[in-house]
Amino acid sequence: MEFKTHISVRNLSVFYGKEPALRNISVNIPDKKITAIIGPSGCGKTTLLKSFNRLIDSIDGVKVSGEVLVDGENIFDPKAEVTHIRKKMGLLSQKPYPLPMSVYDNIAYGPRIHGIKDKKTLNSTVEYHLRESGLWEELKDKLHTPASKLSLGQQQRLCLARGLAVEPEIILGDEPTSALDPRSSQRIERKFLELRDKYTIVIVTHILRQAKRLADYVIFLYLGKLIEHGSAKDIFENPKEEMTKEYIKGVIS
DSSP states (O other): OOOOEEEEEEEEEEEETTEEEEEEEEEEEETTSEEEEEOSTTSSHHHHHHHTTTGGGGSTTEEEEEEEEETTEETTSTTOOHHHHHHTEEEEOSSOOOOSSBHHHHHHHHHHHTTOOOHHHHHHHHHHHHHHTTOHHHHTTOTTSBGGGSOHHHHHHHHHHHHHTTOOSEEEEESTTTTSOHHHHHHHHHHHHHHTTTSEEEEEOSOHHHHHHHOSEEEEEETTEEEEEEEHHHHHHSOSSHHHHHHHHTSOO
16 A cells, blocks of 8 residues: 555553553654554553653653654654644544534634634634634534533534634544444544545544445554554455454453
């Protein structure tokens, strides 16, 4: 599978205290594709994802070695500017966390922080990203409603819109549909498929069916080690490693 690399992981190891979470991971993440990180619980999927925006920095006792290059810049370089790195990333967590303010202000929050004050510009930004996340028709008359009043599915799409409003290059999803009902999950999945031509999307999922539906590229981790990676077609139809075959068949979990 030929692709342009957006994120390049080189010899990445992560320890929580003395416990290894990731062991010497090297893999390239394709640009403007959906990459799914799969593997059993506790295998390092979320640690790898959160290394891409350095959210693991906030964990006590974490030690990182190796490199993560985003657009050629090593984000773990001591001189790297973390705010600049995170502006490139939109993150969807397992559970939606809307800001304690209105629908409108949730979307406008990021652009305001980055210096946009003009009301007309903010209005068009809010509308554009609510449309992009499939919420405009549902919420155009509820822009000043507290975001906390929305359904969980609407809150998750609102968090997606809020992340997109700062014009990131990369969308990270940490099991982004796990707290949602099936219909809301379908909407998020459809949205990812619509957005993949514009953004690099990386999701952690424990649902193999979801990875098969969405992924162009797959990374399989087991006990902190990279077992296999490649196109979704190759991984799901013709995996090379015995452990990958066993995981996909459900023999190991």
